Amino acid sequence: EYTDTVNSCPDYGNGTVFASLKKTLGPFGGTFLNGTGNQVQELKVSNAGMRFFSMSYTGEGTFSVSLQDKSKKSTVLHTNSNGAYRGAESEKLEAGHYIINVTASGPWTISVFNP
Numbered sequence: 001e002y003t004d005t006v007n008s009c010p011d012y013g014n015g016t017v018f019a020s021l022k023k024t025l026g027p028f029g030g031t032f033l034n035g036t037g038n039q040v041q042e043l044k045v046s047n048a049g050m051r052f053f054s055m056s057y058t059g060e061g062t063f064s065v066s067l068q069d070k071s072k073k074s075t076v077l078h079t080n081s082n083g084a085y086r087g088a089e090s091e092k093l094e095a096g097h098y099i100i101n102v103t104a105s106g107p108w109t110i111s112v113f114n115p
Contacts, residue, residue: 030113037105043067043098043112050092050115053077057085059106067091068099090115 033041036059045051055078057063063085065077077089102108 030111032109032111033100034107034109035102035104036107039102039104041100041102041110043100045093045095045098048092048094050090051112052088052090052115054088054111054113055085055108057081057104057106057108059084059104059108061105062103063106063108064103065110066101068101069094070096070098074101 031043033043035041053065053067055065060083062080062082063078064080067075067077069075075091077091078085078087100110102110
């Protein structure tokens with residue numbers, strides 16, 4: 001529900017909105033990531049369990065997102081859409097550190113939260 005609120009916000013790309021969402025999701029074990037173009041982001045999971053990944057992309061080129069665990073095993077969360085995208089996936093994760101690999105040519109956001 002937090003992600004839907006931000007994605008429908010008219011100031012979607014506003015840094016104040018991003019900062020507010022990070023502060024809101026934090027107490028609930030959520031993480032909010034955003035960027036433009038290809039990036040690698042770290043995700044720390046404190047407690048094992050299901051996580052939801054809500055993703056949006058407003059660029060015109062290819063967009064894909066994958067998650068890599070400490071043993072370098074990759075899980076594709078979203079693969080190669082062209083143009084704007086908005087969707088969600090869920091994944092059961094163990095506690096630990098993960099890498100989120102984003103391939104994009106434009107702005108994107110990923111919210112990770114517990115159910």
